[in-house]
Amino acid sequence: MRDLTNEIVELIRRTSSSLPKDVEDRLRTSIEKEAPGSAARGALETILKNIELSRANSTPICQDTGTPIFYVHYPVGWSTIQLRRQIRAAMEEATKKSYMRPNAVDAIYDKNSGNNLGGDDFPYIHFEEVEGEELTIELMLKGGGCENVGRQYSLPENTLGAGRDLAGVRKVVLDAVQKAQGQGCAPGILGVAIGGDRGSSYIKSKEVLFSEMGTRNDDPKLAALEEQLTKESNELGIGPMGFGGKTTVLDTKITGLSRLPASYFVSVSYMCWAYRRRKMTVKGEEVMYD
Amino acid sequence: MHQIQTPIGDEVIRSLKVGDSVTLSGTMVTGRDAAHKWMIETFIKQTRPAQGDDLQVHEELKKLLNGSVIYHCGPVVTGKSLQEYRFIAAGPTTSIREEPYQADVMKHFNIKGVIGKGGMGAKTLKGCEETPGVYFHAIGGAASFLAQTVTKVTGVFKLEFGMPEAMWVIEVKDFPVVVTMDSHGGSQHAVVDEASKKVLNDLLSR
Ligand code: SF4
Numbered sequence: 001m002r003d004l005t006n007e008i009v010e011l012i013r014r015t016s017s018s019l020p021k022d023v024e025d026r027l028r029t030s031i032e033k034e035a036p037g038s039a040a041r042g043a044l045e046t047i048l049k050n051i052e053l054s055r056a057n058s059t060p061i062c063q064d065t066g067t068p069i070f071y072v073h074y075p076v077g078w079s080t081i082q083l084r085r086q087i088r089a090a091m092e093e094a095t096k097k098s099y100m101r102p103n104a105v106d107a108i109y110d111k112n113s114g115n116n117l118g119g120d121d122f123p124y125i126h127f128e129e130v131e132g133e134e135l136t137i138e139l140m141l142k143g144g145g146c147e148n149v150g151r152q153y154s155l156p157e158n159t160l161g162a163g164r165d166l167a168g169v170r171k172v173v174l175d176a177v178q179k180a181q182g183q184g185c186a187p188g189i190l191g192v193a194i195g196g197d198r199g200s201s202y203i204k205s206k207e208v209l210f211s212e213m214g215t216r217n218d219d220p221k222l223a224a225l226e227e228q229l230t231k232e233s234n235e236l237g238i239g240p241m242g243f244g245g246k247t248t249v250l251d252t253k254i255t256g257l258s259r260l261p262a263s264y265f266v267s268v269s270y271m272c273w274a275y276r277r278r279k280m281t282v283k284g285e286e287v288m289y290d
Numbered sequence: 291m292h293q294i295q296t297p298i299g300d301e302v303i304r305s306l307k308v309g310d311s312v313t314l315s316g317t318m319v320t321g322r323d324a325a326h327k328w329m330i331e332t333f334i335k336q337t338r339p340a341q342g343d344d345l346q347v348h349e350e351l352k353k354l355l356n357g358s359v360i361y362h363c364g365p366v367v368t369g370k371s372l373q374e375y376r377f378i379a380a381g382p383t384t385s386i387r388e389e390p391y392q393a394d395v396m397k398h399f400n401i402k403g404v405i406g407k408g409g410m411g412a413k414t415l416k417g418c419e420e421t422p423g424v425y426f427h428a429i430g431g432a433a434s435f436l437a438q439t440v441t442k443v444t445g446v447f448k449l450e451f452g453m454p455e456a457m458w459v460i461e462v463k464d465f466p467v468v469v470t471m472d473s474h475g476g477s478q479h480a481v482v483d484e485a486s487k488k489v490l491n492d493l494l495s496r
Contacts, residue, residue: 046435
């Protein structure tokens with residue numbers, strides 16, 4: 001089997017230092033909505049300068065290079081044992097090259113491993129076997145500040161008058177955005193999962209973030225709710241960094257999964273503006289990056 | 291735009307109001323979760339005995355922080371020695387985690403400014419009035435941009451906490467921030483929180 005370690009280091013470099021164009025475009029169009037001279041506008045201007053600088057110098061967009069979350073789709077015949085080894089070796093190398101900050105801290109002994117490897121779960125790697133010839137590796141870097149403002153609700157949530165339906169989902173998501181204020185480095189992107197158990201629900205709320213900005217759920221009801229939540233979140237007036245302003249949420253993505261009759265979970269993952277996700281595709285001898 | 295040099299005098303601090311844009315230059319020290327917990331336990335509450343170089347670092351910090359600024363930041367640093375260290379990514383981290391400690395740390399060291407993101411709570415706001423000091427909000431995530439304002443790394447303490455948690459002594463030039471908590475009880479965070487809460491209640495009633 002082919003050794004992809006170097007190619008994965010390159011994937012990490014790109015993810016950490018070069019923000020995807022669709023995210024950058026949204027930030028750029030948001031600037032016009034903020035009043036000239038306002039702190040909100042100043043924040044967005046600095047963010048855009050930072051994006052350019054990181055890309056030009058291959059330096060991390062944000063010093064919190066986050067939890068590395070890999071989704072690997074592999075054709076028949078690849079070994080996940082070897083792919084895991086290569087991803088871990090690449091992570092260590094990328095840390096040496098300062099594309100990544102040492103970010104894995106043993107929770108019991110408070111010790112930073114220094115190389116971004118921590119037990120079997122750091123980095124987080126999800127494998128899925130697929131039909132066809134193409135191997136794809138997607139990487140998302142999910143920052144800690146925004147992860148801390150994520151929330152999970154168990155409906156009904158009486159304090160918010162939120163019942164077990166999409167109207168109730170709307171209420172709890174807006175509550176999560178209001179509680180987050182600027183703490184998750186607003187403007188953010190919302191990943192929402194409805195249903196599942198506590199674990200699967202949170203995982204899906206992150207997975208849904210892998211899709212491009214502006215792509216809507218196939219279900220028209222959920223697509224409409226996505227639009228509505230982005231619009232109403234922006235009415236809250238929290239603004240970039242919580243300085244006050246019109247740009248609080250750049251986009252919302254919702255997914256549904258089966259639940260038990262007894263449970264109705266809504267999980268909200270908040271992704272900061274530094275929405276770092278990249279993909280590499282291996283096809284025969286060729287390796288392509290998005 | 292105010293241009294301010296550390297160490298900062300009380301008159302300058304009192305002149306700053308919520309919403310002011312400021313550029314900071316001079317020496318500052320980074321410190322986040324582990325550092326704050328360590329300062330409180332070892333020197334302020336003294337619930338933990340000083341160990342290793344603790345006392346010596348305390349003396350150094352007293353000089354460095356007096357009238358100066360503490361920066362909530364866990365940077366990415368290259369290089370293996372003081373001569374080589376260079377900040378390459380250094381944006382702010384979420385400040386509210388230091389809420390239980392910050393006011394006491396400010397008073398103990400006479401710290402005039404706290405840089406971070408997301409703002410802090412009532413206890414720190416009171417600390418800002420009493421010390422006096424202000425909270426400077428930096429742009430979260432703008433790590434490469436802010437690292438460029440760091441002209442020199444002049445020291446590092448407690449590297450055993452790990453690179454992000456160590457206390458780095460840095461010199462900065464024109465580090466951009468916005469005052470979001472001042473020494474007169476003003477807090478932009480409280481204002482935005484309250485206003486957004488009103489809108490939320492309105493949206494929820496629909
Ligand atoms: S929330 Fe995102 S942008 Fe903000 S500090 Fe964390 S990783 Fe960086």
